[in-house]
Amino acid sequence: MKLIFEMGAPGRGCDLIPPCTTPEVTVKVPMRKKAPHLPEVSETELSRHYTDLAKQTHGVNDGFYPLGSCTMKYNPKINDAASLLPGFTNIHPLQDTKDIQGCLEVLSSIEKALCEITGMQACTLQPAAGAHGEFTGLLLIKAWHNSRGGSKRTKIIVPDSAHGTNPASAAMADFDVVNIASDEHGCVDLEALKAAVGDDTAGLMLTNPNTVGLFDPNIAEITRIVHEAGGLCYYDGANLNAVMGVTRPGDMGFDVMHLNLHKTFSTPHGGGGPGSGPVACKDFLAPFLPGLRIDKQTDGTFTEETAAHTIGNVRSFSSNFLVVVRAFCYILTLGREGIPEASTTAVLNANYMMHKLAGHYKMAYDHTCMHEFVMTLEQEKHERNVSALDIAKALLDHGIHPPTMYFPLIVHEALMIEPTETESRETLDEAVQIFLDVLAESEAHPEKMHEYPFETPVRRLDEVGAARKPVVRYLYNPE
Amino acid sequence: MNYPETLRYSKSHEWVKNEEGMVVIGLTDFAQSELGDLVFVNLPEVDDTVTAGEALGDVESVKAVSDIFSPVSGTVCEINEELLDHPELINEAPYDAWLIKVKDVTDEEELITAAEYETHCQSESNG
Numbered sequence: 001m002k003l004i005f006e007m008g009a010p011g012r013g014c015d016l017i018p019p020c021t022t023p024e025v026t027v028k029v030p031m032r033k034k035a036p037h038l039p040e041v042s043e044t045e046l047s048r049h050y051t052d053l054a055k056q057t058h059g060v061n062d063g064f065y066p067l068g069s070c071t072m073k074y075n076p077k078i079n080d081a082a083s084l085l086p087g088f089t090n091i092h093p094l095q096d097t098k099d100i101q102g103c104l105e106v107l108s109s110i111e112k113a114l115c116e117i118t119g120m121q122a123c124t125l126q127p128a129a130g131a132h133g134e135f136t137g138l139l140l141i142k143a144w145h146n147s148r149g150g151s152k153r154t155k156i157i158v159p160d161s162a163h164g165t166n167p168a169s170a171a172m173a174d175f176d177v178v179n180i181a182s183d184e185h186g187c188v189d190l191e192a193l194k195a196a197v198g199d200d201t202a203g204l205m206l207t208n209p210n211t212v213g214l215f216d217p218n219i220a221e222i223t224r225i226v227h228e229a230g231g232l233c234y235y236d237g238a239n240l241n242a243v244m245g246v247t248r249p250g251d252m253g254f255d256v257m258h259l260n261l262h263k264t265f266s267t268p269h270g271g272g273g274p275g276s277g278p279v280a281c282k283d284f285l286a287p288f289l290p291g292l293r294i295d296k297q298t299d300g301t302f303t304e305e306t307a308a309h310t311i312g313n314v315r316s317f318s319s320n321f322l323v324v325v326r327a328f329c330y331i332l333t334l335g336r337e338g339i340p341e342a343s344t345t346a347v348l349n350a351n352y353m354m355h356k357l358a359g360h361y362k363m364a365y366d367h368t369c370m371h372e373f374v375m376t377l378e379q380e381k382h383e384r385n386v387s388a389l390d391i392a393k394a395l396l397d398h399g400i401h402p403p404t405m406y407f408p409l410i411v412h413e414a415l416m417i418e419p420t421e422t423e424s425r426e427t428l429d430e431a432v433q434i435f436l437d438v439l440a441e442s443e444a445h446p447e448k449m450h451e452y453p454f455e456t457p458v459r460r461l462d463e464v465g466a467a468r469k470p471v472v473r474y475l476y477n478p479e
Numbered sequence: 480m481n482y483p484e485t486l487r488y489s490k491s492h493e494w495v496k497n498e499e500g501m502v503v504i505g506l507t508d509f510a511q512s513e514l515g516d517l518v519f520v521n522l523p524e525v526d527d528t529v530t531a532g533e534a535l536g537d538v539e540s541v542k543a544v545s546d547i548f549s550p551v552s553g554t555v556c557e558i559n560e561e562l563l564d565h566p567e568l569i570n571e572a573p574y575d576a577w578l579i580k581v582k583d584v585t586d587e588e589e590l591i592t593a594a595e596y597e598t599h600c601q602s603e604s605n606g
Contacts, residue, residue: 382604406542464516464567
């Protein structure tokens with residue numbers, strides 16, 4: 001399809017701006033001499049352009065999207081309706097706090113709800129997504145150690161099964177990353193952890209359930225070992241959908257964590273979101289939180305104040321506000337009973353699919369899983385050169401978004417499936433049948449598997465070329 | 480899979496060759512095959528020191544970033560700059576596409592022969 005820059009004609013547009021009634025002023029700063037080359041298209045062209053783009057993608061509104069670790073659950077329309085209320089949309093971030101009391105009440109209320117769900121005591125909504133939340137949380141850990149003269153605590157411990165963002169965030173926050181190996185169940189090896197901690201330990205980053213979909217049975221012991229060494233424990237909230245309302249990171253011994261509202265709390269995920277990655281923490285870290293702290297006064301009004309030892313802002317203004325409104329709507333819709341029900345259904349759906357696929361596909365770990373499970377195509381790869389990638393590409397032709405591939409790194413030829421709670425039993429049954437059909441085809445016609453997909457707008461992409469010689473912008477070249 | 484007998488190998492899939500008082504280090508055929516098409520290579524700089532068993536740099540494929548472990552301790556005296564623009568050379572000819580040359584070698588990892596390394600790779604791919 002054409003890029004929007006290649007469409008339209010000079011002078012064409014889709015808005016009529018009334019003549020300017022304010023006198024022109026010349027601004028004495030360096031200005032560009034020529035107008036930028038922007039698309040000039042009619043509303044018809046514009047509308048068709050976006051519809052074309054939408055047709056080329058696969059979203060949760062198109063079909064099953066079991067992308068492990070990403071929690072691609074359905075985004076309820078009521079969330080959008082709430083976020084479009086004029087009281088939320090017709091505001092400006094620099095408005096006086098007395099004019100936006102309703103918005104502050106939403107921010108304050110969701111902070112409380114997230115603290116209740118996570119077992120934490122304070123929260124910032126500023127971080128724009130998960131990795132941003134990790135970075136913010138690590139800066140809190142650093143600020144706390146520094147406030148106690150602990151600047152030699154320079155190391156963050158990360159298991160080898162971790163999400164790649166964990167070591168990346170730790171490096172960004174200027175920590176040294178210490179990798180520890182997992183045990184044979186994919187959980188934290190306690191002996192390796194004990195050997196890794198010391199007086200240079202700033203903290204541990206962990207997701208629980210872990211990236212192979214198992215709840216770490218030693219979690220209380222793990223956080224105790226880190227605390228005894230003087231470090232703090234960071235919970236990566238990416239897998240919170242397995243446990244929300246059932247168990248709480250704060251009760252497991254974690255000190256600080258992020259939540260992905262775009263995963264667990266049903267706000268749009270992918271395609272630019274935008275995301276939202278609030279950070280929740282225990283009381284002793286609250287004085288370092290970024291942004292403005294919202295307080296409810298005795299007369300019922302809300303005020304904003306900077307925390308005493310704030311690390312500063314991690315983005316401008318309060319949050320991705322309308323995303324936060326959507327997540328708050330979701331929490332209120334589910335309520336105290338619905339939140340654990342969502343998680344237990346997510347776990348049930350994952351186990352249902354895993355049991356139907358086991359015996360055909362090889363499971364990486366032979367355990368009851370949490371909200372996701374990992375299969376390995378290693379045997380198929382060796383026996384008939386059919387890889388996890390080939391299976392994933394074949395699924396595309398059946399209207400299923402492929403599972404996460406080649407992650408976690410500790411499982412070879414991995415496919416990681418997370419069905420979420422918002423899929424019906426019929427959808428799961430259909431998906432299982434497709435997975436089995438694709439596997440059967442890979443036995444009958446292994447060579448054909450390298451050709452998939454046939455039906456998609458683009459087939460196999462040149463991933464290597466895209467990484468080695470990326471073309472990331474349109475070059476305007478008038479004839 | 481190719482395992483030249485003139486080279487020595489580390490269990491973390493680097494090959495080592497002695498050449499005029501220097502040690503030449505590269506990635507094995509098995510390593511490049513497991514990694515898949517490489518898109519970036521990060522190498523140390525000349526005069527940097529490398530330590531046996533610790534990362535000397537990393538390679539990135541479309542799947543993942545992986546550390547390259549140094550089989551020896553010493554001082555980097557030459558790097559293969561061509562790889563920085565053409566990481567695919569490692570995929571095409573892993574035993575020609577050397578990564579770095581190290582001098583003043585003080586220590587080395589346990590290095591194994593081609594036959595031992597072949598057995599090691601077979602056990603890894605069956606594991």
